Amino acid sequence: METKSRTEYSAMNTTVAVISRMTAILMGFVTRVIFTHTLSENYVGINGLFTDILNVLSLTELGAGTAITYALYRPIAEGNIKKQQQLMKLYQTFYRGTAVCVGVLGLALIPFMDVLMKNRPEVEHLTFIYLLYLANSVLSYLLVYKRTLIEAHQMNYVVLIYQTGFLVLQDLLQIVVLLTTGNFILFLLMYLMCTVLSNVCISRKAEKLFPYLKEKEKERLPAEERTGLFRNIRAMMMHKLGTVVVNNTDNLLISAFVGVVSVGIYSNYYLLIGSVRQVLDQVFAGITASVGNLGATEDQGKIREIFETAFFIGQWLYGFAAICLYELLNPFVELAFGRQYLFERSVVMILCLNFFINGTRKAVLTFRDSMGLFWFDRYKALAEAALNLVLSILLVRQYQTLGVFIGTFLSTILTSVWVEPFVLYRRRLHLPVHRFYLRYLLYAVCVGAVWIVTDLVCGLAEGSPLTVLLIRLPLCVVLPNLLFFMAYGRTKEWKRVLERLRRIEWGRLHRGGM
Template sequence: MPQQESRVKKSLLNARVNLIFYFLTLILSFFSRKIFLDTLGADFVGLTGTLQNLLGFLNLAELGIGSAIGYVLYKPLFEHDEGKINEIISVFGYLYRWIGFIILGAGIVLACFLPLIFPNTEFEMGVIFFAYFSFLASSLIGYFANYKQTLLGADQKNYVVTAYFQTANIIKVLIQMASAYYTGSYYLWVAIELTFGIIYSFILNWKINQVYPWLRSEVRQGKQLFKKYPEVMKYTKQLFVYKISWLIRFQSQNILIYFFSSLKMVAYYGNYSIIFDKLLFLSGNIFNSISASIGNLIAENNKEKIFQTYWELFSIRFIFTSIIAFSLYVSMPYFISFWLGPKYILTHTVFLLMVISLFFDQIRSITDQFLFGYGLFYDVWASILEAVVSISVSIVCGYCWGLEGVICGNISSNVFIAQIWKPIFLFRKGFNMKPKYYYTNLIIYVVLLCISLYISLYLINNILTSPNSLISFVFYVLICVAVFGFILISFLLLFTSGTRNIFRRIFNLKIFVR
């Protein structure tokens, strides 16, 4: 029982801290970007963004080792095996040190091409090189000094990382805003960026030593201990394919949208994507907080509890995603009209496909989290096929129908791999159950969703009038969401046990994970 309450408490604390800092950083970002653009200029903001993107590609050298180590830590953390945890963190430190050296070498090579990448710029090369190597140094700190923070994430204490990192980030941005406003110095802005990266590293490691006073990782022993944990490289190779697949799918989609539609349509699509991405980030902050708790639950190996928790989490995610998708469907055309003007509204078909794509992207996450908790990464062919299907369908349909066809690529790969294969894989290899249990329940959820949509849209179209002001728009959206949410939740409570169980937890103040 104490273990159960501990998981609940940590999950809620992770979600709460993530939400608080999400809204704080969201508000701050609007003000900071305005000041940076006005004082430092759009070119400098674009320069720093481009440099960080270039270094982001070098981080692919990480290969997914952090995720693999996180999974390997679940069982020893559950068993409180401090000796084994020290060994695994030592192996992690050894591997991350080598990755750090690889990124450093690649970064130095890439630096030689900076004059070719930025041939015509108003900035001195000294500013470009100073910014580049400062960002590179900040990135390397994570590999040489901050690698122990993975232990906090695996131990369901990611709120510690979030709290310290985001607090340091907020203070850093406030100081950068002041320096930009009063001095306009590029060098000072970059120097503050690097300084806070170093300060954060010292504070984080101090906190880790405080939380885990017994932690004695020895990077020098990592080479010998590495052979003791061959599963680390096995999972790393599998997770690397996942990362590459994800990168190919989402980066290629942006390129294909540009290729098969006009620049104007790309801009219109981008206006919608900004809102969608913010909501996806919010959703991730809420639900990703339970990933370590799921791993801890699976390490307990209570199959009945695991299966029941899966359907409880599926239910709450289904409700949340459905309400988000419905709110976007009824609000976005009006919001875009009030925000930018009626000419920026996309066609109904494009918009509907975007909402469907978002729905599938979100619904798959609970199954993915349980697959991760079980360490089921070896279906690498599925990740490759998902990328191939996404790109192939996007090219063929994009050629035929333009933007609508490109969006169909992500939907098709989601349906065939994430909604058909992944549940089969989880139920057979993880739950040791027949997949028919998943599809029987999924059909019930989808049918209830369709009925709820039909009733809600019928009532809204026949009772409410279209909003003609910002205030009426807010009330219109609130009423629509309330009507749909009430109808959907009522149906799910009547016909699905997962929803009933999760609402019992809510009323008993025990939600998310047993």
């Protein structure tokens, strides 16, 4: 099998990932618009609620995926096929157990549906609809584990090509169903069918790329290696708990304290913000396996340089995106879905702040997970989860939907924003962490200043939602980036980015000349 350099793999993974996410956004948006205009607000609400319920149930996965992926990096770098077989056999066992646990716990929640929904919506066959969501989740766990080996070999672009193809097929089938029948159950069946087909095809592709996956490996991992792996899985379980509570309980709290209709309104914003986040996250997803290889083969100086460059890119991209989202979300939502689906500007502001804060964490998390440091900040995840629940429940009673998102913001600021880089700098980079905090503060001040200037200029736009959108869009694309370039154009981080781009282009031209 042909091998490439880390830079080439990262460039290919990132390029394919961004294209696939943009395709998914476009198709998902068209499907969502038709969905909201074809079905009632209640269906929009239960779609978001059931998705979050199953994300909470995904805690049973225990973080085994991240821990085992990290364990694969060194055997892959060393060409140790036997060790890869042993790890994948263990991974298969974990995911079969996860499928059973999700199925059992999901069925156990059915009697408590009225507790999870304030003013239960009048939707026919609600329990059967929930069972379809549950079946999709369970079947995914049974089939998905083999793709991890493809990703660990720095070939995530292969997985993305399959996923994007079936996602486009799914959206097209769902659009046809909505326009011809308006049947929500048939809509979900298309979702279920395409998910299963996608995972089956990826699984077969993995077996073709790595035929040793089909060989029976009877030997287990040595006891000391299993001990270390289970230690990392326990740590990732805590991280998974924190992530799920912070990111996937918002809809549950809004549903329980405010109402299912508000969940539907949030779902539209979540779709748009989440789509942008998924595109930008692919920049880091594309380099994850390469960072794992970097940690297994390179020295401290190289690792530090790559991290600082990745963090710089992250704060620029997510800062620019947060500003655009704040200025464009409301006119876009009003134009696409209707005025009844609008949030107040204060809610949009906190959503965009949460987007930016979590975006600036991506570089740190990529390096932490790829280098196996998740044990050292495991209690941070539990503290963040507890803070998020307590603060959100306290604030939702007075501030309704806004209170839920303020709780999420505060819990992240008080824990993850400072603990995660502390662990990375102390345990892997071996540098004083105050250097990172100062850099983070400077970046945040710069983003804040650019945000204020952009908002003042965009505030001059008046008229219909379409007019405001058309005026603000070019302003948001040009003005923040121009201001960022004026601030960062002479920094060493910007020069490193340019140098990386030149290397990628040179490599592409060189191969083309061959």
